[in-house]
Structures are given as C-alpha cells and as structure tokens.
Amino acid sequence: MNHPNPLDLEQGLHFYEQMLKIRLFEEQVNQLYLTAKMPGLAHLYAGEEAIAVGVCETLRKNDYITSTHRGHGHCLAKGAAVDRMFAELLGKSAGYCRGKGGSMHIADPESGNLGANAIVGAGAGLATGAGLSIKLRASNQVAVAFFGEGAMGQGLVYEALNMASLWQLPVVYVCENNHYTEYTAFREVLAGELRDRPAAFQVPSKEVDGQDVRAVYNAVLPLVERARRGEGPAFLICDTYRYYGHHVGDINRAYYRPKQEEEHWRTARDPLQICAQWLRGEYAVPPALLDEIGQRVADEIRLGLEFAMQAPFPTPSELMEDIYA
Amino acid sequence: MNHPNPLDLEQGLHFYEQMLKIRLFEEQVNQLYLTAKMPGLAHLYAGEEAIAVGVCETLRKNDYITSTHRGHGHCLAKGAAVDRMFAELLGKSAGYCRGKGGSMHIADPESGNLGANAIVGAGAGLATGAGLSIKLRASNQVAVAFFGEGAMGQGLVYEALNMASLWQLPVVYVCENNHYTEYTAFREVLAGELRDRPAAFQVPSKEVDGQDVRAVYNAVLPLVERARRGEGPAFLICDTYRYYGHHVGDINRAYYRPKQEEEHWRTARDPLQICAQWLRGEYAVPPALLDEIGQRVADEIRLGLEFAMQAPFPTPSELMEDIYA
Amino acid sequence: MPETTSSLHEITMSQAIHDALAEEMRRDPRVFIIGEDVAEAGTPFKVLAGLVDEFGKQRVIDAPISEPGFASIGVGAAMTGMRPVVDIMFGDFLGLVMDSIANQAAKVHYMSGGKLKAPIVFRTTLGATRRAAAQHSQSLQAWPSHIPGLKVVLPATPFDAKGLLKSAIRDDNPVVFIEDKLSWQIKGLVPEEEYTLPLGVADIKRVGSDITLVATSSMVQAALGAAEKLAVIGIQAEVIDPRTTVPLDRQTLIESAKKTSRAIVIDEGYEQYGVTAEIASVIADGAFYWLDAPVKRMGALNTPVPFSPALEDLTVPTPASIFEMAKTLCGAH
Amino acid sequence: MPETTSSLHEITMSQAIHDALAEEMRRDPRVFIIGEDVAEAGTPFKVLAGLVDEFGKQRVIDAPISEPGFASIGVGAAMTGMRPVVDIMFGDFLGLVMDSIANQAAKVHYMSGGKLKAPIVFRTTLGATRRAAAQHSQSLQAWPSHIPGLKVVLPATPFDAKGLLKSAIRDDNPVVFIEDKLSWQIKGLVPEEEYTLPLGVADIKRVGSDITLVATSSMVQAALGAAEKLAVIGIQAEVIDPRTTVPLDRQTLIESAKKTSRAIVIDEGYEQYGVTAEIASVIADGAFYWLDAPVKRMGALNTPVPFSPALEDLTVPTPASIFEMAKTLCGAH
C-alpha cells in the first residue's frame, strides 16, 4: 500500500509544483499575519501538502471536495487560483466568497470545492450528502471529505459513515492525522486505533504515509475509482504533521509539542523534499528544473498577493446581499 | 457466554417473578390504552423482560440506570413499585414524577433510575456522565445504559463510547436488539454488525440470548463487576423481540413485520416460558409454585392499578412547580 | 383562502402535505424525502403514506435514527443539485440538527459569496396537548426564526399547507416547515388545479375592526374560536396569520393594528423569548401612535410541557383564554 | 458595582472568570471542568490557564471534539452529584448541544417531578468583529433564553462575571453562561474578599433620566459609550444591564422606562426573534402608558456575520449608532 507505483515524469513535476504552491502560499499567509496585514487568523496546511495534492490529482474537476478550517491546501489542490484565495483571506470583493467567507469558508463550486468549514466534522456529513446526490442523479462523480483526526470525535462522522456504507455512496473520507487536535495530542482524546473506526461501519480503509505524495496518490486512486464505479465509500488515513501552530497565532507550542518532533518532521519527513528526492533520484530531474518551478510558483504567489492587496474591499451595499438566493 | 451458570432456586424464582411483573404490567397498560383509560401512548417492553431483569439483578440499589421510551421494564426491574408506575402513566400526582413525566420519563432516584428518555440515544450519554461522576467521586457504583439497536444510529453513542473507553468509566452499555427501529428492520438502517461498533472504541462487548434471563445475568455479571473494579466500560448486545407494536397504537404491523415471526418469538422464544422451563426442569419447581407467584403478581398489578385509578390528578397549582430547583 | 369555488375539494391538512410532496416530486426529479420511517410506514403519523409506492425507495429514503447525520446529508445533497425534504419527526429534535440548519444550510449561500445554495426543506412538527410530555411537545419555531438565511413556515390550513409547501420546495433557500401535529386532521377546501402561495405574505383569516389577533399555526383555530365568541359580545376581531415567521409580513400586521388599535399575538411556542416577542415588538413599534392598549402576548406557559392532561391543557392558549384577554384589552366587562 | 472600595483590585474579565472557577473548585470538590483543550492549554483563549496545575487533569478534563457527547456527559454527571462546568468553545456550537441543554438539562427536574436536578454550567461565548466569520461569531443567547428550566447569564464586567459565575456554579439549575470574547481583556475592580451576585437582578450601570438603554454583554460598553456622547448634547441616558436574560428582572427595566419614557434595547444577537424582542416587548407592555416613543431595538443585523472587516463592523451596534438612535428617539437634532 505504501509502495508507490511509478508515475510519469510530467505528473511528478506537477505534483511537486502543486505542493510547492501550497507551501509558499501558506508561508506567505503566515507573513501576512506576522506583519498584521491579514484580518483574523488562519490554520496553515504547510507540512500536509502531499495529502491534498495526492488526493485531488486523482479527482476530476466536477468531483466534489469538502474541506476544513485548515483548508487552503485543499482549495489550491482542487484548482483554486492563488490571487482570489489571497483576496478572500484579505476580505476583498475579488475573493472567492466576495470577502464574506474568509480563510475558513473558501468555496469554489467551479472547481468542485463545496467549501471549507469552521465546524469540525461538518464537511464529512456534507460530502456524504454530495455522495447521495451523485447517486440519485446517477452521475459518475465522486465526493471527497477531508478532515483532521480530531473530527473523529464528532458523532456526526459515524452517522455519515453508516449511511454511506448502507447506501454505497461514492464518498472517500480522507482523514489527515497530524497527531494534534488544537493543543492536545490525539491519543489523549481517541480511544483505540483510527483504523478500526471505519471498519466498524464496513467502510474499507487504508493507511498511508501522508508525506509521500506518490504513496497518497496510489493509495487513494483505487478508492476513488471504486467509488466512481458505484462500489461504495472508502476511508483513507494519512499520517502527517503540521509545521506551524494550530493557527498562525499559536507560536509558543513547546508545552504541547516537542521542538525535536517538529524538527524531525520538517527535516526527515518533508513532503516537498521527499518528492524532490525521487524526482531527482528516480527521474533524474536536474536541480535547475526544480528551481525553475520554484521561481514560477514564487512569481504566482507574488502576483497573486499583489492582486489581492490592491483589490478593493467590499462596499457596504454588499453587506446584505447573498443572504437569500 | 450463552452457557448459563447455575443459580440458586430462590434467585431463579425471583427472576421469574420480576419478569412476570413486567409482563403483566405491560399487558395491563395495553388494556388501559385499548379501553381509552390512559392518556397518550406507551411503548411496551413485553417480550424483552429477561434483559431488564437479568441486568438489574446484577446491580445494587445505588447503581444507576438510564432508560428509554420503552422503559417500564427497566424501571420495574430496578425496583420501582407498580402502583406509582401506574399512577404516573395515568398522569396522577402520586406517580413517580407527580404525573409530569408520563410513560417516557419515569425516573426514580431512590432506586438509581435516572429516567426514561424520549430522545433516542440520550440515555447513553447521561449514563456515561454518571460513570464519570462515579469515577470522580471515587464511589464503587456502576452505571448501566439501556437502549435499543436503533440508538446505534445516533452519533452521540459513539462519542460516549470513546470517552468511556478513554477514561475507563464504570459504564455498561446494554443494547436491546429487538430487530426493529419503529417500523423499519434494523438491517436496513445499520451497516455491518452491531458487535463491531463497540470494538472500534476498544470497549469489550458480548452477545447474548436476550430471551434467557440466566444467560443475560451471567453475561452481564462479569461486565458489571469489571466496571465496578474500575476496569472500564463494556457493551452487551442482547438479541430480543418486542411482542406488541412499536407503541400501543401500532396494531396493524404486518406490513413491516411478518405475523409468523411474531408467533415464533412468542411461542418458541418467550422469556417467561424459557425461565419456567428451567425452573421446572432443572430445579423441579412444582407448577403450583409458579401459579402462586402468578397470583401474587396479578394481585400486585390489580392493587397497583386500583391505587392509581383512584389517585387524584395534580392540581393546577402544581403546574409551575419543579421548573427550577 | 381560495379565490374561486369552481374546483375546490375538501381534504385534510395531512392530505394537503402529502399532495404537495407528490406533486413536487412528480414535477421535479431533484426532490426527494429522507427521514426515519418515511417509506413504507409513511412516517409514524402516516402523512407520507403511499409516496414510496409512487416514487420508490430511492426517493423516499428510510434513514437510521441519525438526525444530525441525515440533516447534514440533506444539506450536502442540496448544495449539489438536489432538493431534499428532510423529515424531522418531532420538532423537539431540532436540538439535534441546529448545526446543519443554522450553521450550514442557512449560511452557505452567504459564506460562499452567493456561489453555493441549499434549497432544502426541513419538515418538522410542533404542538402540545397530545400527552407526549416534555420532549415530544415543543413548538420551537423561535429557534430557526432567529437565524438569517432561513425561511420558516407555519401553515394553519390545508390550503395554506399545500401552497406553502410547494413554494418551500421550489425556494432556493433552506426552509423550515413546521406542522402542528393536531392540525393534520383539520379539513379545508383546496383547489383541484395546481397553485402555490408566496412565502412572506400574511393571510387575514377573519376581518374585524376592534382588535387584531395575530396567530400562528395551531393558534389560528384558537384565535378564530375566540373571535366567534367575541362577536357575540359585539367585539369584531381581525385574525391574521403571518403564515411565515421569516420572512415576516410586518406591514400587514402593523396596518391591522393601526386599524384596530389593539393587538394580541398568539403562538404555541414558549412565551419567553418566543415568536410572540418579535411580532409583538414589531407591532408595538410600527403601530405605536395608533395603539390604545399594550400589545399582549400569549405563548405557551414558560414550563416544560407536563404529561398529565390535568396540567398539560393549561399550558397552551385556548379560545377561552384568548377571548378573556381580548375582552379585557377591549375594556369590555 | 462593588459597594466598598476598601479592598478592591483591578483584574481583567478573563481573570475574573478564572478566579471564580478556581475559588469554586477549591470550595466544592464536586465542581469540575470539561471541554476541549481546557487543561494544559487553558482553552484557546487561555482563560483557564493554570487551573489544571492546581486541580489536576481529573478535574480539568480535556475532552475529544465531541460537544454533543461531553455536554451529555456533563448533564449525567450533574444528575449524579457533581457540578460540572462544560466548556463550549464557541457559542456557535450551541447548535450541536441544544439537545443536552434544552431537552435534558433544562427538563429533568420538571419531568422527574422535582426528584432529579442538573446543577451544571455551560460556559460559552458570543461576539463578532473578531474576523472569525459566520460560524465563529454568533451571539446565540436567544436560543437558551427561550427554554424554561434554564438560566442564562451574560456578564459585562469583571465584577459581574466573577460574582455571577460563582452563583451559577452554586445554582441547582442548569445555567448557560455566555462570555463576550472581546470583553475578556476589559479591566475592572473586584473585591479581594469573596462575593457572589444573585441571578435575576439587573444592574443600573449609569443613572439617567431621559432615555433608558437596556444593554447586554458586549453592548453594555457600547451603550455606556453612547451615554457619554449623549450627555454632551444634554441627554442623560440610564444604562441598565439585565445581566441575566433568564430570570429577567422585568421590574427594574419597566421602572426605568416609566421614569425616562423612552427605551432602546441593545444586544449583539441577531435582531430577528432575538433577545431584544423579548425585552422590548416586556417594556412596551409594562411601561405602555408612560412611553413617549416606541421602544426601539438594536440587535446585530439580520445577516450571517461576514468575514471582511469592511462589512463585519457594520453588523453590530456601536456607540455611534446607539447615540444616533437615542438622539432621534429623544427628538434632538
């Protein structure tokens, strides 16, 4: 399961580029916070990029995802553009949600993104509903729910798993186990093993190294295709880590998470480095090519941010729009 | 597990009497409904008596139970008196809840009964809270949650199982699988197997023939004692059947439940007959002794009902009492 | 009330709900029903009986006892092209599903800057005096009515129920549609031909000049009963049913109060922080300079609903208690 | 406000909450705290920081992200001899726990005919303008305020917060205690010695004769700010904080309105079917014959809370908007 199949080079480079885009985006978001240019907070996805990219690369544009408070990576991986993402984070009209949603609510139906969600676990229910919708419409889409291991505390998730299993809905549940739910180690709040949970509802599950984008891609692909064929839901558990705090303001975190542990994941388990390594090693990609990608992505981020910084705020007349359809 | 240990005769006769009391009580309730003497509806426990009795006989008076909409059996088995039960069902002041609770809310803290509940699944959470309370108070009580298999649809139950397991709370979850949730066969709404659910939360579980009071008693006793010793929660799945409709008004039920099935459970799987059989066979109890019990219980029911019928209704001045403590 | 009597037939409110659902399901393949025991059983109240025969178990879906789960599934389905009708058996269970209703369905259109929408109907119930006790007797319309992004419908007649439910299903917004359990057996005239009623338009159930009785759902019949008694003593009550608490037809209510200069607002929810508070304060503000007496409120008594019939019947406004209040307010003796 | 200045010290509202909990936990071994990240983290807002050091992880319990579950566990523990304080991080999550609060805790005393009780505090939060968007910014006090059997506390100063929280913990009933997230940094004087404040007694935060401003929680500061501006133009506003929406100190509110003959009710919850509706209609009724103008309401605008600062700040009443409303109501120009 953790034994990646070969990908073609182009695909590998694309994975890398997508992950890098998320990484640089998140680092930029952190800067915006630290320089007091962004309203509110944000939960950074840095460190977990291989999951969003590995999963979304198996999906079609009209496949659905639901996302979480830590959602920027999912949005970008599913096809959102950097400039409108930044615009949303800055509360500008040009943002994906006209500035009304902000970091925790970015939605983009164009790319199949049904929205980030600030209620832990809620997206799992919504994605299950999307799955039911797909089945009733006899479409061949798939719905993917991303959520953290903390969401496994929510009973809603089990209710959803039960119904997805009963009705064989085309839903893939992707649990991003980054080992912490806010400021608490997940083992302190989760009895037993994650993997036993979906099994109890007869939802097949897999575990994968969430830092290796190839492994994620190869693990989830058969689950997605299975769902697409109408063979029912599946569950993917990804082992991963967030590089920053729970949110951008969570800076002194040694009291709940050892510095060495952070260091280990950043150096030995970095999804970008792991990907770069096999691109260089197995595909003989020259460093210059990766640099070129790096430059391209950096430009995209810079331009996107410029766009967003210059974009206008919504006018008061927009306030009472969009309450009712 | 389904291999009953011998009990002493006195205990066996007591089990029989307790079960018979519930049976006759419920048959009387049905009559009250059919003769329009009882306000509202009631969910009869007839057919499931061996569970309430088998479980409650392992409990001490100050152990807690939480019950359900189908709660009369639990209340009686835990020690409630017939007369005040009837009074409650008739909405009289002398009832356990001064007539304010009715069939779905009978509570009797004197006998450790924290109340029936009209919200499916709610009692599992409350019992878990009682378990936490026991642990924090360093008491040696045990809390038992009774609920139907339908409650396994409620996410709350999984949240409770997770916490009970994490904190090793003295809670025994007793799932009464009577095969139907209202008018729907449980397999239509439950994916996979009941037994896999508690296991996913590392709560040990057992399955037992819920029609054999000895089997229930012997299955639950070690679970209760384990909990009492502070060794954590457990889950008991009882296979059972309700003899009447979902509630007293559910009379034409052939559309969801075959008559032959009802017949089979009533004749071949009746907890009273099964108990009487081994009392006669293994303990050589003479029929006259069982008749004597029957007479005593019938008298108790008759007197209890008389008491309740004659008891006064609450006065309007009682209406706004008990809202705040 | 229907404008014409040319093609009316008399049906129960239960039938009206049933027919509205059947017609909309026929018209629009995106409409489906999900809830507990909705299929063969047609709900415990039998309101949906027969729908599964016509539309099959794919569109009349028996769900596990998982209100939070299937409410959320409904919202997800609504966001992706379907038009679910989610059946929440007892209004008391709103406490289990308010996240899906208030945080998800109500907000997704706004939060997405207008890109997503959730055209979903949550059908549920209200009403006491059925001897069902505290957890099965509440009238919790105040909760969803508080949340922007939702519409809330409280039909009181078969005609209204059918026309409003069809509109609710066609509406692009989440609608909480609350039926009085005791009203299902009320009969009324309904056109044979198809019709819908707009959400947000109050209906004057009885014209009067001396006092305005604003009543919702179960309380409309009670108010009409009171109005008849009042007529006997020479007081002409105007009975207005807002029909939807959101949107609220403020103008019709205020105009009536200006005309009569007295008003009572009657709703079966708890009085404290209930629907009567909003409507009363809208009238007290809007008709301030026309009012001859304070706007009075009659909600359910502020107590959990007791089981005993001896107590339960005292908790809800009745024609008699409304009559008394109106008489006092009009200064009659 | 404290009667004596002999032994006052200045602390933040956050500290006041913390101290109330610490004192009650010291006093009564039955008191414990359960919620997400309450122990070492002391909640994301750090209000509980340090409590775990004194009381240990047995009494300051980190729960999974299972609001329905641990709310229910809290109720069960309360029914069996403990006095839990259940921490619900954001008031928006009330949608997940209303069954435990409204159907279980609020009703168990009544349903059991007075035999069981649930002495439990649900601590949660309210308040927008923190750029936290629609699902983390609501002020949902109207929901629990609607349910008989609950008490609902909305403290606005450190002094009130400490005294009321201690009373809430000692109360034998379920209490929903809602803190404004932006008020935690407000400083105020608090006695060194122990004190409690009764639930159900309004506090006159400023005496005035021309108009009554009834304000709750976050809006108390806004009303006081408006009152200062009004004083400059010669209007003396009386600012009253009910402190608890249930029980509601109707008499103090009505008396003030009778005295000033004008009133505005201000609360950060959505205006529609919100707390302002109840209070305004209580005043409009009780002071009817004394009022020179309609009672006005200022709640949050009836929209999901937008993220953008350019929009969010427009949704909530401010000293300036209250000033304008009061000025208009007093007929000043």
Ligand SMILES: Cc1ncc(C[n+]2csc(CCOP(=O)(O)OP(=O)(O)O)c2C)c(N)n1
């Ligand atoms: C229902 C609910 N409860 C609590 C919170 C507060 N909260 C936000 S993120 C979070 C932790 C989530 O942990 P996890 O699911 O593991 O995701 P991660 O942050 O690790 O990506 C919590 C408790 C919330 N947003 N929603």
Ligand SMILES: Cc1ncc(C[n+]2csc(CCOP(=O)(O)OP(=O)(O)O)c2C)c(N)n1
């Ligand atoms: C939360 C909730 N949802 C729905 C109901 C309506 N209801 C009452 S009993 C019941 C079926 C319960 O089935 P099960 O748990 O198997 O218990 P049984 O009736 O078979 O004993 C339902 C759906 C309820 N009371 N509470």
Ligand SMILES: [Mg+2]
């Ligand atoms: Mg996590």
Ligand SMILES: [Mg+2]
């Ligand atoms: Mg059952």
